[in-house]
Amino acid sequence: MSNRGHVLLVAGSRSARSGDLADALRHRGFDVSAPPSLADALREIDGGSADAVVIGPDVDHDRALHDCRQVSTRSEVPVILITADAGRETLDAATRAGAFSVLPASSDLSAVDLALDRAVEHSALRREVERLEQAIRDRPGFGALIGSSPPMQQLYDVLERAAQSDVSVLLTGESGTGKELAAREIHRHSRRADGPFVAVNLAAVPDGLLESELFGHARGAFTDARSARRGLFAEAHRGTLFLDEIGELSLPLQPKLLRALQERTVRPVGSDREIEVDVRIITATNRDLDAMVADGRFRQDLYYRLAVVQIETPPLRNRGADILTLAQHFLAAAAARSDRHLGISNAAARSLLRYRWPGNVRELENVIERAVALSHGDRIGLQDLPQRVRGITPEPRPDPRQPPLPPADDLVPMHVIEARYIRRVLDHTDGNKAQAARILGFDRKTLYRKIRLYGLSEE
Ligand SMILES: Nc1ncnc2c1ncn2[C@@H]1O[C@H](COP(=O)(O)OP(=O)(O)O)[C@@H](O)[C@H]1O
Ligand SMILES: [Mg+2]
Incomplete structure (x- = not known):
C-alpha cells in the first residue's frame, strides 16, 4: 500500500x-x-x-x-x-x-x-x-523586476523610497533595462496603486496629435474632432502617468507640459475650460537630457520639474549572475508556451555571461526566445545562440614570439579583428559560406580554415 x-x-x-x-x-x-x-x-x-x-x-x-x-x-x-x-x-x-x-x-x-x-x-x-x-x-526581485545583483538591490531600494513619495521621477538608463517595468513598480508600491497607471510613448505619437492625446480636446476643436476626448492626463487622474521617451517631446509642447505640472490643471485643445488633475508623473528616456538642456533642445525648467528624483536602471552587463536568472525566467516562459522543458548548457551560459548585451534585458529575452525556437534537444546549446552572443571561442593561441597586446577595447590583435569581421560577414550571409568567402575575398578552403581556427562554426 x-x-x-x-x-x-x-x-x-x-x-x-x-x-x-x-x-x-x-x-x-x-x-x-x-x-x-x-x-x-x-x-x-x-x-x-x-x-x-x-x-x-x-x-x-x-x-x-x-x-x-x-x-x-x-x-x-x-x-x-x-x-x-x-x-x-x-x-x-x-x-x-x-x-x-x-x-x-x-x-x-x-x-x-x-x-x-x-x-x-x-x-x-x-x-x-x-x-x-x-x-x-526568497524571490530575487521586486514585483515584476527580476534580479538580485547589488545594482538591482540598490535599484529596488530607490524605487521603494520613490514609491513612498509623490514627486516626479525621471528614469534614465539604456534601452531595454526595464525603465517601464520600474515605473509600473513605483506605481504599484505607491499610495496611488489603486488608481490608474497610464503609459504613453511620446516617440510613437505624431507631434500634431500629442497635445490632444495628453490634454484632450473639445468637440469640434479640429477637423477630425467629432467628439470630445478626455486626454491621458484626465485618464490618469488619481493615478500615475508614465511618459516614455520624454526626450522626444517637441520644444513647443514642453511649456504646455510644464504648465500642467505646475498648475495641476489641463486645458483641452479648443476648450477654454481648465480641468483639475491629480496625477503623478514618471518619465523615462535613454537620451542624455543634461546634454539636451545644454544644447537648448530641452527646457531646463521642465527638466528640473521632471527630475525631482532621478533613477538610473543599470545595464544588464553589470548585473552578473542576474543574466542567468533572467535567462532561466524567459526560458521557463518560452518553454511553457511550447510545452517543453528546457535547460541551458554550460557553454551557452558562459557565452551569455560574457556578452555585452547592448540591448539589455529586451535583447536577452529575444535571444532566449530565438534559442527555444531553434533548439532540438532539452538544452539550449551554443549553436542556438546568435553569432554575436557566442563570441569567439576558443581564443586563438597567441604567438609566443609576439608579446600580447594589452587588452583594450579599441586596441586588439589583428586576428581578433579578422575573427570579428568574418563573424559579421557570416551573420550578414546568414551562415552561407560560399557567399561569405566571395565577400571576404578568400577561397572556400581558407574561409573554412579560419572558421575552424576562430571557433566560428555552427557546431
Ligand atoms: N529586471 C527585469 N526583470 C524581468 N524582465 C525585465 C527586467 N527588465 C526588463 N525586463 C523586460 O525587458 C523588456 C524591456 O523592458 P522595458 O521596461 O520596456 O525597458 P526600457 O523601457 O528600459 O526600454 C520588457 O519585456 C520587460 O518586461
Ligand atoms: Mg521603454
Missing part, C-alpha cells in the same frame, strides 16, 4: 506502542513510529518529519498536547487525542487546547483512519503554503 504519511504514536506503555493500533495503522499504509518516551517523540516532531501525532489514552494529555504544540510552533503538527474519558467537557477542553481531533478510546479503526487522513492532508497543505511563502520571501 502507498505511504499515506508519517504518524507518530505517543503511548505510555510498551504494549500500546507495539500493539494493535500501530499494527493496524501500518497495515493501512501509514508509516508509524512509536518512540519510547514523550521526549523522544518531541524530538521527532521537532525534526519536522511527522505528518500527524496520535496520543494514546494512557498518556497525560494536557502535558503531551502542550509539549507537542510547543516544539512545533513553526509548522503546527496536527495532534489526535485518543481518550478514555469521552465526556463533553474533556472533548471541549482538548479542542480548545489545540487538538486537531479527539476520539474516544472506543472508536473503531476506521474513525482513527479518517481523522489521520484529514490530519495528513492538513500537514501537506500547511507545508505547501510554507514552501510558497518561503519562495516569495
